[in-house]
Amino acid sequence: MTTPPVLSINNLTKYYGKLKALDNLSLEVFPGEILGFLGPNGSGKTTTLGILLGILKADSGTFSWFGNPPSHEQRKKIGALLETPLFYPYLSGYDNLKIIATIKDAPLSEIDEVLHIVGLEERRGSKFKTYSLGMKQRLAIAAALLGKPEVMILDEPTNGLDPTGIVEIRDLIVKIAKRGMTIVLASHLLDEVEKICTHVVVLEKGKKLHAGSVSEVLRSSVTIELAAYDMEALQQALEEEAFVVATRPEAGLLIVELNRKVETSEINRLLTNKGIYVSHLALRKKSLENYFLELLTEQHA
Amino acid sequence: MLRLIKIDFYKYSKSRTFWVLFITYLVTMTASIVGIEQFLNSTMLSKVGNDSAIPIPKFSFYAFPYVWHNMAYLAGMFKIFLALIIVFFVSNEFSYRTLRQNVMNGMSRNQFVWSKVLFVVLLSLAATLILFFPSLIMGLIKTKELTSEIITRKLFFLPAYFLELMAFGSFALFIAFLLRRSALAIGLLAFYYFILEKIIAYYLPDNIAAFLPVKAMGNMIDVPNSALMKLFGVNFREYVATQDILVSSAWMIIFVAAVFLLMRKRDI
Ligand SMILES: Nc1ncnc2c1ncn2[C@@H]1O[C@H](COP(=O)(O)OP(=O)(O)OP(=O)(O)O)[C@@H](O)[C@H]1O
Ligand SMILES: [Mg+2]
Numbered sequence: 001m002t003t004p005p006v007l008s009i010n011n012l013t014k015y016y017g018k019l020k021a022l023d024n025l026s027l028e029v030f031p032g033e034i035l036g037f038l039g040p041n042g043s044g045k046t047t048t049l050g051i052l053l054g055i056l057k058a059d060s061g062t063f064s065w066f067g068n069p070p071s072h073e074q075r076k077k078i079g080a081l082l083e084t085p086l087f088y089p090y091l092s093g094y095d096n097l098k099i100i101a102t103i104k105d106a107p108l109s110e111i112d113e114v115l116h117i118v119g120l121e122e123r124r125g126s127k128f129k130t131y132s133l134g135m136k137q138r139l140a141i142a143a144a145l146l147g148k149p150e151v152m153i154l155d156e157p158t159n160g161l162d163p164t165g166i167v168e169i170r171d172l173i174v175k176i177a178k179r180g181m182t183i184v185l186a187s188h189l190l191d192e193v194e195k196i197c198t199h200v201v202v203l204e205k206g207k208k209l210h211a212g213s214v215s216e217v218l219r220s221s222v223t224i225e226l227a228a229y230d231m232e233a234l235q236q237a238l239e240e241e242a243f244v245v246a247t248r249p250e251a252g253l254l255i256v257e258l259n260r261k262v263e264t265s266e267i268n269r270l271l272t273n274k275g276i277y278v279s280h281l282a283l284r285k286k287s288l289e290n291y292f293l294e295l296l297t298e299q300h301a
Numbered sequence: 302m303l304r305l306i307k308i309d310f311y312k313y314s315k316s317r318t319f320w321v322l323f324i325t326y327l328v329t330m331t332a333s334i335v336g337i338e339q340f341l342n343s344t345m346l347s348k349v350g351n352d353s354a355i356p357i358p359k360f361s362f363y364a365f366p367y368v369w370h371n372m373a374y375l376a377g378m379f380k381i382f383l384a385l386i387i388v389f390f391v392s393n394e395f396s397y398r399t400l401r402q403n404v405m406n407g408m409s410r411n412q413f414v415w416s417k418v419l420f421v422v423l424l425s426l427a428a429t430l431i432l433f434f435p436s437l438i439m440g441l442i443k444t445k446e447l448t449s450e451i452i453t454r455k456l457f458f459l460p461a462y463f464l465e466l467m468a469f470g471s472f473a474l475f476i477a478f479l480l481r482r483s484a485l486a487i488g489l490l491a492f493y494y495f496i497l498e499k500i501i502a503y504y505l506p507d508n509i510a511a512f513l514p515v516k517a518m519g520n521m522i523d524v525p526n527s528a529l530m531k532l533f534g535v536n537f538r539e540y541v542a543t544q545d546i547l548v549s550s551a552w553m554i555i556f557v558a559a560v561f562l563l564m565r566k567r568d569i
Contacts, residue, residue, distance in 0.1 A: 053405040056568045076407035086402040090316055099311045102304060103406045143406070 012061035023206040036193035037186040039203035079149030085140035089129035104147035114142040133160035194288040227280035363443035366454035373458040384473035391477035425466035471556035517548035
């Protein structure tokens with residue numbers, strides 16, 4: 001028996017005037033997953049999350065949270081951060097959270113807890129408009145944590161944070177995730193996503209390009225990089241081999257994708273037999289970033 | 302409902318702008334009520350002079366039961382100020398995008414609209430009290446023979462004034478939700494109030510123009526009769542006409558319903 005999804009999206013389509021921002025998007029998120037929601041600028045990530053949060057209206061399609069049709073009561077149990085922090089500029093951080101806690105039916109005592117978690121307790125009394133960008137972002141995360149949510153939707157939560165802040169927020173997300181919370185995280189920081197997420201979905205122009213688990217993505221193939229005096233001969237020699245899937249030059253190196261794990265010494269021996277002496281040979285760990293770029297270039301080819 | 306009021310209380314109770322506007326209104330209103338008689342009499346006398354052929358009767362506004370009518374009419378002239386407060390704070394929820402924040406954190410769109418309707422109700426209630434107390438005090442000071450009957454006889458002008466504010470406030474609410482930008486909304490409201498409706502009314506027969514929103518709301522409390530006007534044989538209505546109550550209430554319901562409709566399908 002499989003557990004029912006926390007979130008399921010069925011054929012969402014959304015137009016802005018003539019522009020089709022979402023094109024029949026379907027998706028399921030299961031309990032405990034940390035889903036990286038990826039895609040280039042303008043691919044429809046924020047639009048999708050806005051629909052899920054009741055802010056934008058889809059033209060067609062449906063979605064359900066916890067197996068039920070969407071309602072405002074459910075949103076009280078979703079911690080959300082969308083694009084930019086949205087607060088009353090003339091109120092302090094604390095007073096802003098008081099409004100949100102009241103909306104979410106959360107006890108006011110939680111406010112100091114969440115301010116502590118994001119490290120804003122010292123500035124709790126300062127007006128929001130006097131906060132730096134990073135502090136605003138932290139306040140938005142604090143707001144999302146109010147009401148002990150079961151799911152979190154984070155749209156670029158590290159936007160505007162300094163490197164320490166990014167690491168802190170990443171650790172925070174990992175900490176939250178360890179409590180078994182389900183998280184949807186839209187981000188352009190792919191190595192962040194790689195470190196945090198269990199699953200990824202890639203969008204382009206409102207369409208789903210790929211969905212799967214991160215380990216699956218990173219395991220799917222092996223990549224090596226090589227260099228030799230005669231790069232063309234090198235490329236030719238390798239393309240003859242059965243275990244080679246694809247080759248492409250990149251910054252003075254030849255990048256080769258293999259369909260199975262082959263020892264580098266074995267490759268070296270093969271090439272030497274063909275009279276090619278390599279000056280560089282290394283196994284390249286596949287990163288999400290490479291995968292992402294490959295996926296998008298494949299799409300355009 | 303209490304929760305909605307609490308949320309809006311948190312939003313406004315610490316806003317300097319809100320208190321500056323509110324206290325300006327309070328002070329202006331109280332000063333106008335207390336000072337209007339003196340003011341009109343002295344400007345009148347300085348214009349006509351003391352030795353005019355016919356004796357000009359002095360204004361006296363504060364005697365019960367007429368004080369309610371006189372002051373409600375006076376206060377009605379300031380309602381545009383309250384409407385601007387409403388437009389300003391509602392359109393700010395759009396420009397700060399806090400409407401988005403409220404909704405994504407678990408407010409329904411309808412609850413948000415209700416919270417703003419409640420804001421209009423409470424503001425109208427406060428303005429009615431600001432009319433009530435100074436008028437009561439002036440009446441108590443200036444009326445020679447006080448009986449409870451004479452004090453309460455024309456008290457119905459207060460609920461009429463409250464309805465006028467509610468209806469006009471709903472109009473302001475509608476414009477704010479429609480345009481979402483404070484400068485634009487304030488501009489349109491002022492333009493419609495001061496210019497546009499007057500032009501439309503000019504081209505319509507009077508009995509039809511009476512159905513226009515601002516006109517109907519303003520008609521509810523007619524110009525009070527002063528001794529001077531009686532001298533000229535002018536006689537205005539000293540009661541609140543049922544038609545004006547019905548038309549104003551209808552507009553109020555239409556504007557509030559339109560706000561709910563606007564919020565149903567739109568991206569926010
Ligand atoms: N309010 C709007 N009006 C018109 N078009 C819009 C609006 N919001 C978004 N779009 C368009 O819809 C498409 C999807 O935008 P969206 O913000 O969802 O992208 P995104 O994936 O979040 O991008 P980013 O990574 O830059 O945040 C874009 O082409 C964008 O220009
Ligand atoms: Mg976005």
